[in-house]
Amino acid sequence: MMPETEARRLLQELLDAESTLVLSTAGEEAGVLSAPLFYVPGADGTLYWLSAPTSRHSVALAATPQVAVSIFARTFDWEAIRGAQLEGEAAVVGDEAERAGVLARYRERFALPASFEGAIARSALYVFRPRWARYLDNARGFGFRAEVDFGAARSGRRVS
Numbered sequence: 444m445m446p447e448t449e450a451r452r453l454l455q456e457l458l459d460a461e462s463t464l465v466l467s468t469a470g471e472e473a474g475v476l477s478a479p480l481f482y483v484p485g486a487d488g489t490l491y492w493l494s495a496p497t498s499r500h501s502v503a504l505a506a507t508p509q510v511a512v513s514i515f516a517r518t519f520d521w522e523a524i525r526g527a528q529l530e531g532e533a534a535v536v537g538d539e540a541e542r543a544g545v546l547a548r549y550r551e552r553f554a555l556p557a558s559f560e561g562a563i564a565r566s567a568l569y570v571f572r573p574r575w576a577r578y579l580d581n582a583r584g585f586g587f588r589a590e591v592d593f594g595a596a597r598s599g600r601r602v603s
Contacts, residue, residue, distance in 0.1 A: 450589035451487075454578045457514060457527055458484040462552075464492070466533070466571075467511040470503030483549045488529060488573040488593060491536070491545045493566040501567065508532045512571055515579075524581040531573035531593070542568050 467477045478500040480492040490512065494501050504510055510533045515526030536542050545568060549555070555563075576591040 445589040447589075447591060450578055450591050453580070453589065454488060454527055454576055454591055455484070455486075457516070457525065457578065458488065458490065461514050461516060463514070464490060464571075465513040466492075466500055466504075467513070468500045468503035468507065469509075470506045472502065472506070474503075476500060476503065481549075481553060483545055483552055485545075485570075488531075488576055488591070490571040491549070492569050492571075493549065493563060494569060495565065496535070496567045501569070504533045504569070505535075508534055510571065512573075522581050522585075524579065526579050527576055528579070529571070529573045529576040531571055531575070533569050533571045536568040536570050 462481055463479050464482045465477050465479050467475070469475045476499055478494075478498070480494060482490045482492045484490055496502075496505075510531065512529040512531075513526065514529075515524070518524060536545065546563065573591075573593045575593060578589045578591065580587050
């Protein structure tokens, strides 16, 4: 069994290396859905993305902030499958200093042209804070996985 500190390091390396997450939400009006979104990684599995507050996934997470996230490296080789499943909560970033700092990193990471500023101004910045994550890496052996507990015991919820 891998020590959790090593699992956290590997998970963070994956989050830092990839660019797109799949956000899964569930809400009474929107139903169950998934949406691919560019993201900026933060510390301890935290992820940030921009989205229209009126999009189906944004409306769903406003009603039910518990979400799931998947991130994976693109591959056609089953031995190279590497990814993560995360569970936690998402919310709009309300702190203006945090928003400004994350948006600077977002602009840099994705080399956004000036023409994108209008879209940024119309978008909300969201933050995902994980409770639990599972890191997957078939290069370490078929079906290899390591779990990271960011507070699942406190929430009483955990996927299997």
